[in-house]
Amino acid sequence: xxxxxxxxxxxxxxxxxxxxxxxxxxxxxxxxxxxxxxxxxxxxxxxxxxxxxxxxxxxxxxxxxxxxxxxxxxxxxxxxxxxxxxxxxxxxxxxxxxxxxxxxxxxxxxxxxxxxxxxxxxxxxxxxxxxxxxxxxxxxxxxxxxxxxxxxxxxxxxxxxxxxxxxxxxxxxxxxxxxxxxxxxxxxxxxxxxxxxxxxxxxxxxxxxxxxxxxxxxxxxxxxxxxxxxxxxxxxxxxxxxxxxxxxxxxxxxxxxxxxxxxxxxxxxxxxxxxxxxxxxxxxxxxxxxxxxxxxxxxxxxxxxxxxxxxxxxxxxxxxxxxxxxxxxxxxxxxxxxxxxxxxxxxxxxxxxxxxxxxxxxxxxxxxxxxxxxxxxxxxxxxxxxxxxxxxxxxxxxxxxxxxxxxxxxxxxxxxxxxxxxxxxxxxxxxxxxxxxxxxxxxxxxxxxxxxxxxxxxxxxxxxxxxxxxxxxxxxxxxxxxxxxxxxxxxxxxxxxxxxxxxxxxxxxxxxxxxxxxxxxxxxxxxxxxxxxxxxxxxxxxxxxxxxxxxxxxxxxxxxxxxxxxxxxxxxxxxxxxxxxxxxxxxxxxxxxxxxxxxxxxxxxxxxxxxxxxxxxxxxxxxxxxxxxxx
Amino acid sequence: xxxxxxxxxxxxxxxxxxxxxxxxxxxxxxxxxxxxxxxxxxxxxxxxxxxxxxxxxxxx
Numbered sequence: 001x002x003x004x005x006x007x008x009x010x011x012x013x014x015x016x017x018x019x020x021x022x023x024x025x026x027x028x029x030x031x032x033x034x035x036x037x038x039x040x041x042x043x044x045x046x047x048x049x050x051x052x053x054x055x056x057x058x059x060x061x062x063x064x065x066x067x068x069x070x071x072x073x074x075x076x077x078x079x080x081x082x083x084x085x086x087x088x089x090x091x092x093x094x095x096x097x098x099x100x101x102x103x104x105x106x107x108x109x110x111x112x113x114x115x116x117x118x119x120x121x122x123x124x125x126x127x128x129x130x131x132x133x134x135x136x137x138x139x140x141x142x143x144x145x146x147x148x149x150x151x152x153x154x155x156x157x158x159x160x161x162x163x164x165x166x167x168x169x170x171x172x173x174x175x176x177x178x179x180x181x182x183x184x185x186x187x188x189x190x191x192x193x194x195x196x197x198x199x200x201x202x203x204x205x206x207x208x209x210x211x212x213x214x215x216x217x218x219x220x221x222x223x224x225x226x227x228x229x230x231x232x233x234x235x236x237x238x239x240x241x242x243x244x245x246x247x248x249x250x251x252x253x254x255x256x257x258x259x260x261x262x263x264x265x266x267x268x269x270x271x272x273x274x275x276x277x278x279x280x281x282x283x284x285x286x287x288x289x290x291x292x293x294x295x296x297x298x299x300x301x302x303x304x305x306x307x308x309x310x311x312x313x314x315x316x317x318x319x320x321x322x323x324x325x326x327x328x329x330x331x332x333x334x335x336x337x338x339x340x341x342x343x344x345x346x347x348x349x350x351x352x353x354x355x356x357x358x359x360x361x362x363x364x365x366x367x368x369x370x371x372x373x374x375x376x377x378x379x380x381x382x383x384x385x386x387x388x389x390x391x392x393x394x395x396x397x398x399x400x401x402x403x404x405x406x407x408x409x410x411x412x413x414x415x416x417x418x419x420x421x422x423x424x425x426x427x428x429x430x431x432x433x434x435x436x437x438x439x440x441x442x443x444x445x446x447x448x449x450x451x452x453x454x455x456x457x458x459x460x461x462x463x464x465x466x467x468x469x470x471x472x473x474x475x476x477x478x479x480x481x482x483x484x485x486x487x488x489x490x491x492x493x494x495x496x497x498x499x500x501x502x503x504x505x506x507x508x509x510x511x512x513x514x515x516x517x518x519x520x521x522x523x524x525x526x527x528x529x530x531x532x533x534x535x536x537x538x539x540x541x542x543x544x545x546x547x548x549x550x551x552x553x554x555x556x557x558x559x560x561x562x563x564x565x566x567x568x569x570x571x572x573x574x575x576x577x578x579x580x581x582x583x584x585x586x587x588x589x590x591x592x593x594x595x596x597x598x599x600x601x602x603x604x605x606x607x608x609x610x611x612x613x614x615x616x617x618x619x620x621x622x623x624x625x626x627x628x629x630x631x
Numbered sequence: 632x633x634x635x636x637x638x639x640x641x642x643x644x645x646x647x648x649x650x651x652x653x654x655x656x657x658x659x660x661x662x663x664x665x666x667x668x669x670x671x672x673x674x675x676x677x678x679x680x681x682x683x684x685x686x687x688x689x690x691x
Contacts, residue, residue: 389660409655413647471644479644486651 002059003029005068008075009320010256015082016193017241020186021260024234027179027227028267031159032327035334038140038158045166062316090200097488101207104495112220113174115512116504117522117562119529120395123222124522124555126150128173130157132560135164136567142342145570146552148349148363153335155271156224169563171518177219180230185210187233188458192465194240195290195424198472204487205465208411211494212457214402214450217395217501224271229454231268232278232435235261239286242302243294254302255309259321266332273336273347274452277442281435290427364552369442377440377449385450394503399447403457404497405490410483411460414467421470425463432459503527523558532597532625533558539622540566540593547571547591549609554600575608582609583618583629594619594627 003025010025011018037043037051060066087095118128126149134140140158142150160176188209192202209215218226238261242254268275289295313321336346344360345351351362381401384390387408390399403411418425436456443449464487471480500509504527515524523533533555540546542565549571550556560566569589573582586594596606613621622628 387658405655405658408658410651412654413650417643417647467647471647474640474644476641476644479641479648482648483651486648486655490655 002055004072004075005059005065006320006324008068008071009317010260010324011253016186017190017237019079020183020190020234020237023179023183023186024231024260024264027159027183028263028327028331030162031155031267032331034158034161034165035140035155035331038134038161041137041139043134043138043140043161043165048165065316065320086199090203093484094200094204097491098203098207101210101491101495105210108495108499109175109178109220112501113172114517115509115520116174116501117170117520117525118174118222118557119522119525119527120221120223121528121555124557125553126152126556127157127224128160128170128222128522128557129560130154131160131164131173132170132557132564133568134161135168136560136564145556146550146554146572147556148552151335151339151343151348153270153273155267155331155335156227159227160222164564169518170522171520171562174220174222176222177226180227181210181215181219183230184215184226184233184455184458187230187237188461190237191233191240191458192462194237194244195462197465198469201465201468201472204468205461208406208464208487208491209458209461211404211406211491212402212454213393213404213494213498213502214397214457215454216494216498217393217397217402218451218454221395223451225451225454228268228272228275228452229458231264231271231275232282232455233458235264235268235279236282236285236431238264239282240290243286243289243298244291252305253309255306255313255321258302258306259324263324263328263331266328270332270335274439274442277439278435278455280438281431281433284434285427285431288427288430290424292423365444367442368444371441373443373445374437374441376445377443380445380447381440381450384447392502393497395501396448397450401450401453403460405493406464406487407457407460409490410464410467410486411457414463415460418463418466422466425466428459428462432456518562521558521562522555523561529555529558530597530599532595532623535623536595536626537561537566539626540595542566544593545569545589545591546593546595547586547589548595549573549605550595550597550600551602554597559595573605573608575604579612579615579618582612586629592629593622596625596627598625 006025007022011021163176189206339348340346349363350367352360385401388400393402612619619627
C-alpha cells in the first residue's frame, strides 16, 4: 500500500514507468522495513505483521494520504483498462508469443525454485549465510566466521529475508531475484518508449532482454547481480523520462522523479558498491542527451522546476519527501558506515590501494583500479568469452558472456547499424560503453566476472527496437517477417537452453524430485557440493550446535539446512597448536562436533585434524570430515 | 522519399537479414547445440516423444 502511495507521489501518471516505480518502491520499502526490524531484533512473523499493520494505520491518519490510498480502487480499474488497450494494440503474433513466453517463464521459475535448492557458489559462501544466520537469530548482526565477506553491503540479503522469515525455510528463497528481473525488463520497455520507439517494437525488445541466458540464470541464482542490473536500467529509465519532453496528458513531477533517482542510486550503493563505476555512463547520457536538446540545458530546467515545485510543496508532502530520502540514505550508507565504525574501513573486507600504497587495510584482496585490469578484462572478453565459444552457458558464466542466441545473431548487427544511423542508439552505446569500460578498470580479471555485466545486453535489445522500427519503413514485407521469425527462434533457443541451468543431469533432477519438497537441502544437490555435507547432516542431530572450520571461500550455508534448524559456530584451528587446543576451542564454543570439507577447508587444517583423529588424543573421527570431542 | 533512398533502405533490410542469418549459423556450434540437447535429456524423462522430435530437429 505504501509502495503504491509513494509511486503515485513520485511518478507522473499510470503508465509503464508507474508500474516499474511501484516494483522498485516495493523492493525498497521491504528492505527498509526488514533492516529496521532486523536491527532491533524483531525479525519474526508476528512483530513484522504487527509492524506492517501499525505502519498502515499511521499512514492512513493524514487525510491527503488516505485520499491517495482510497484512489487505489479506481486506479486498479484504470490500470486494467490501460493494460487491456495496450495488449490489444500489440499485433496478434506478438500477443501469442508473449503469452507463451510468460507461461513458460512462470513454469520455469517455479520449477527451478521448487525443485532445486540454492547452489550458486557465492550465495552458498556468503550471501545466503547472512540470510540464514539472521533468519535463525531474528536479528541483523555480525557473527564470528571465517567469511569476512559477510561485511559487504547487504541490501539484497536484507530484502531476501522477506522470502525466508515468514516460513522459516528456504524453499522460495530463489524467488528473491524475480522482482529485480521484472524491474529490469520493465525498465527496458520504459527506456524504449521514452525514446519514441513504437509500442510493439519496445515490447519485443523487452522480451529479448528477458530471454538473455545470463539474466535468466542469475535471477534464481540467489546473488545480487540481477538486482544491480535492474537498478542500473531503472536509473537510466528515470533519467531518460526526466530528460524527455512530458507527454500531452502528463503533469511533470520533476521533484518526485529526482527523489526517485536519488533513492535508486542510494539503494543500489547499499546493494553493491560497483554502481559507482557504472553511473558515469548514465551521467554522460544525461549530460549529452539521447536526443538533441535533451542534454545539460534540459537538466538546468529540471532543477529550476524542482526548486519551484519544492517551494509550493505542502508540509505533509515535504515531510514524506524527507522521510523517503532519509530511508534512502539509511539503506545506501548503513553498511559502509557500520564497517567504517567497526573496522576503520568503509569498504571492509576489501582494502583500498592507491598507487602502490595500501591506504585502507582490509581482510581480503585490495580494491584496485588499473589499466592492466582494463586491458586484461577487454582481452578476456573478446578472446575468451565473446561468442560463448569456450563452454556451455552455466550459472557461473565460466568463460562465457551468457548473452545467448539473440544477441549474437540479431543484437550485434542491430547495434552496429544503429550506431551508424541513429543518434539515440549512438548515445546509448556511448553511455553503456563508458559504464563497461569503467567497471573493467576495477573488476578482478577472472573467468566468472561477466555477472557484473548483466545490464549490458540491454543495449543490444534497445538497438534491436530501433532496427524493428526501421524495418517497418522498408517496402518489402519479407525482411520484416524474416526478422520476426529469427527473433522468435533465437528467443526460444535462449529459453530452451536455460530450462535447467544447462548443467543439471536428468538423474540429479530425478533424485531431487524424489526428496520431499521441504527436505531439499542445499547439501543434497550434488553438482558442486562435496558429498561430505549431506553425509554429515545425516549424522549430526538437528538440535546440536555444529562447529565448522571452512576457509574464506567455503560453503557455509548448506550446513544450516533448508529449515534453518541447525545452529552453527565457527571453530578456529591453528595447525601450529595441539589437538587439545582444538578440543578446548570446541568446548568453549559449546559444540561437540567439528565439520570440515575437502576444498572448502584448507589442506593444512584437514591434514592436522586427520592426525588428531588418528591418534584419538582429544578428538574422534566420526566420518572422514566430521570430528567429535572425546568424552 | 526518393527512389534512391528507397532502394538503399530496402537493400539495407535484406543485408541485415543476411548478416543476422550468417551470425546465427556462426553461433550455432556443437557445444551450443549441446546446451539445447541438455534440457532435452530432462525432457525425455518427462515427455519422451517431444524430446525425440527435438533431438532429431537439432540433429543428434
